[in-house]
Every structure is written in C-alpha cells, then in structure tokens.
Amino acid sequence: MSPKHYWLAVFSIISIVFCGFLLLIRPGQAQIELDRYDQVSCIIDETAELPTFTFLTASSLDVDKIINSLCHHPAIQASYSKVKVLWPPRESLSAEPLLNGEYQVVWSREQNFAGVLPNYKNYFKTLIKVDGYKVYWYSHQPNLELTQAFLQDKKIGVLDSKVSHSHYILPLSSLKQANINLATEQIVHYPDGLSLYAAFRHGEVDMISSGAWLESSLQRPVHKLLIDDNAVAFSLFISLDTPKLAQCAMLEAMKPVYSVFERDLIHLNLPDDVKELCY
C-alpha cells in the first residue's frame, strides 16, 4: 500500500466513523406541542369526573382575572373539574357546539346569536345585557370633523371582523352617511380590538371608532366625535343547565369587565331572576 492510498484509507475511515458519530449523537426532532393560544384554562380537579366549564368570549380582555375568579369560586369547584375561556374569531360561531352543550357561557350580540341558533332561548338565557352605550370617533388631531377635507390625508383603523358593531359597522356607515369616500389604503384592518387600540396609540392610524372605554387606556388627550349614542347591545348568554350558584359565580367573575362599563356610564342590565338569585 502506497502512502497515498494509506492516507486516503485513513481519511475515509475517519470520515465514515465521524458521520456515524454525528448520526449517533444527533438529538433528532424536538417534540414540541403548542396548546391553543386563543384560550386559557385552569384545572380544578383532574381526577373528578365532572364536566368542563367553558366560556366563549369575544376577546382576551381580562381573561386572566375572569378565569382566576371562576376557578377559585366554590360553586364552580363543586360542579366542574376544569374551566376554559376561549375567544376564537367571532365569525367562527356555529350552531353545532351550542347544541352539543360545549359552551356554558357565550358573549355575543343578541341578533348574531339568534342568527346562529334561532331557538337559542331553549338552551340559553341572558345573564348580563349591555345596553345603549355611546360610540365615538377618536382622533389625536384637533378640529375633528367628518368632512372629506379633514379625512383627505387620514388613515382609519377598523376591525377585520365584519360583525363588529363598534369597530366596523358603525364607523363605516357613519362615513357613508357623511358621503365621504376614502381610498382603500386609507382603511386599515386589524384582527382584534387590542391591536386596533395599539395601532391608534402608536399613531399607525389617525382615527378609530370606539366606546368610551378607550379613553382610560390613552396617555395623551384625545378628540372625539359622537357616532351613535345607542349602539346595539351585547349580552352574556348562559346555558340553562348551569347550576344556579355557578351562574352567580360567572356574574362575579365578569366584574372586572363590567366595572369598566359602569365607569363609562354604560348601562348594565341584569334580568330579574338573576338579580333575585345572586343579590
């Protein structure tokens, strides 16, 4: 064997063995399973053979407080093994899971809910009703007015969700009534309320529409223009087979949310039976 062949053989042996070594120590695929991030849950008692308390809400607003309150409530603990709060895109609501009893509580607008399940009253009752709140145009610029001239170089933020009253239907219909035509690029769509508010705060858009609750989250003064002083209400529907004390637990858990409405003088309606039951 000539030295050339010898060294070639040595090199080949080391290379082959080295490749084998890499195969041997290769960690392989990471096993990563990500849960859904449009929901949060807490486990009360994994071993108990009890159903899950599921709340279908509209956004992730205050979900931590809500779920925390629910999970620690004795009435919920007595009847459920797990609590789940989820907020998939509003358009995804369909009749099937409602009929299957998958949701104990649903946050929706009465018309929408009835549109999905016309006989919803056979399964659900209204727990809270938010009525007649005011919707405004908000802008950082002074002299806010709904004219073609003012809006010429402005960008408007709306929600992607075509069923949203405050952030889609009301602002676009108010523009139409005022006979204002905007170029497509002047209207920016956002997937949810939080991103919409963030875009307004950061100046990505000049104007958005919202209920009065927006004002508390803004650091600098803002100018507003009323669009509607009696916007269509939204409600919290609760399944009829929910134990009564659990209904009250739900009401209590929603406090952080409706306390915001109350501060903004938004009228909360509680049905008589609920008042009677829980207060």
Next chain:
Amino acid sequence: MLLTNKITKHLILFTVLTLAFFTFGYFYAQYQVASSIQHQLSEKLNQKVGSEILQGLNSKDEESARLFRQINGDLQTVYFSNNLFLSPVTAFITNQTRDGINPNKIIYVDLPKIKTQLKFYLEYQIIGLNLLIASSVIAGLAVIAIFMLPVPVNQQTKTLRDKFLAFKLTQQQAINCAKQYQTLNAMQQQVFDFLAENQINILSIADLLSWCADKKEIKTWHAHHFAWFCCALKKNPDDLNRAFAIACSENSIEFDAQSQALKIHGLTIQLAKTPFLYYLWYAKHKLDSDGWILNPATNQPSQPLANSLIDLMETYNGHAKAVNDLKSFGLKAKTIDQNRNKIKQELTAYLGDELAESYLFESRRDSKTQRYWYRLNCPENMIKIQELTI
C-alpha cells in the same frame, strides 16, 4: 520496538480523535438542539399568528404576558427523539436580561406578520459522560480499523523492500528492514551494503542492520576507514567487531622488535626477519634524521651503510648470514633493492596498493650521482618502535 512505536502512535491518534469527536459533538448537539427548536417553534408559532396570536408582542402588556406564560408552559419540557446525550430541555421567554449566556442557548423566532421577534433561552445540559463514552467508542473503532491497515510503503521503501526480499525475508521483515535501512547514514549504508553483498554469514540480515545502526562511529567514517574495514574483514571474515576496531584504529605503523611483527593501522603483518630489519632501519632513520638513505652505487657497495645495518641486525638478532655478507661485501645496491622490494610485495599483497602506499617508500634522484634516495613515506609521528625487553 517497531510494534511499540506503532501502538504508541495509535494511542495518540485515539486520544486526539476522542477529544476532537467530543468537542465537535458537544457543539454539534447544542447547535442541533437550538436549530431544531428554532425551526419547529418558528413554524408552529407562525401558524398561530392571525388566529391565536393577534398583535405584536412586546412583553409589557397583559396580553403578551399571558401569551408568554402560555408558550413557556408548553416549552417547559421539550423532549428529543434521541435524548441519550441531553437532559430534558426547557425553553422560555423572559424579559429579564441575562448576561453570560452561551449564544448556542439563545434562539430567535421571527413572526414577520406581526413584526415581532421572540427571544428564547434554552436550559439543558449535555450529558458529558455519555458523550465522552460515545466519542471514545467511535474513536476506538476508527483507530482499530486504521491499525488493521497494511503499513504504508513509499517508493523508496518499496525498492529497498524488494532488495531485502532477495534475502529470503518475509514481506513484513523486508519492510521493517527497509525502514531501518533508511535511518542509517550514507556511510552506515555503504558498510551494510558491503557486508550484505559479500554474503557475510555470521549475522542475519536484520542483525547486520542493527549492528550497523548500533556502531555510531561509522557515521563519521571517511573512505579510508571503510577501506581498512574491508581489508580487515577480508583477512578475517568472521570477526566484524575486530574489523570495526581496525577501521577505527589510528593511522600508525608499529614495529615490535620482540616478535619482529609489524602492526599497521592495528593490523598485524608478519614479515621475514631480514626485510623486517631493513624496514626498521629505514624507520629509525626517519625518526633520527630526515630519513633519506642514498642507494649505494651498483659497482661499489657502501661500507658505512653496511656498518649501520650490522649494528641494527646484531642488536635485533638478525640472520648471521646476512650480517656476514654485510661484513664481507658491504651493502650492495642489489641487496638493499631486493629487501625494499620484498617489503613492498608483502605489504601490497596484504593491504592492497592503496592502503600500502602511505607505508612504503618515496624516492628522489641524486642529481650528482644519478642514484636514488629512499625514505619511508609516512610522517615520523606515525612511527612507533617497541624495543626489545631484556
């Protein structure tokens, strides 16, 4: 010795390979862990953007904090299909700045649709012991395979190997000899070649090589040392060491008056008594004077020269006949020529022309008488005379 050398070399290779594999494996595993998690997280989180992850995450607002908490929860223990070398891995997002983190344990996941980059820290250990065991086993396999390879032979060794194969050696022995041969210097090789060519049967070829290698003095030999070595060996083919000693002897001519023997360069030469005494006579002249002795004229023998020789012969027990002839006829040109020739013949026969040359006579012609002057060729400091012991 060659085998020990080979084992040592392979042990060194084993150590080097083990360390190299271990080091490379360590960083390779870290890189693979980071890249696999990065790749999967990037794919899975981007799928959620627009449906489950809606707005840019900036770790300050409540929504981001919840998301981070949920993501961290899902990544609390990430297993790998091969976890022989890994402790369970934890990946997490944190808004606390952490210094001195190994950059291999940080990954970035881009969520371009919401213009967000998430920074994850990884927490895990590489199980060093397992990695070391795997490295050494794999390095061991490589070294065993390399050890089994036939020994490499270069062109020069190949030619030499063929030469040694002629001595009825096995392939391996011939290669070993060829390698050892290459460690000898030119003179040692010349000595070995001489010994091998002349089929010296006293030692095996391998032993001859070792003998040449062991005699370090050979390295500094000149051509005349080699000539003396060859000459001595011809006289006594069985005694390598004696030939070596003669080659190393000093350049001298020793006259032992007692045994009437000559020792030239350590080599003993026996001359007939009369030529020996003539030789001694010339030597003594060289020591006593400039050494030149003018040959007597052919028609007129020299009495003074004869007297000087008679003295010497009587001192050293010369033949009575030779002494008488000198006394009767003086020193004839013919007699002195005959004896010088005899010395020349004997030395040349014994040492060969070349080596004998410097111990013979030089001559010059006398311009007045047209006769020749003769004296010993070698310088006087090379001449030693062992006088009689009484």
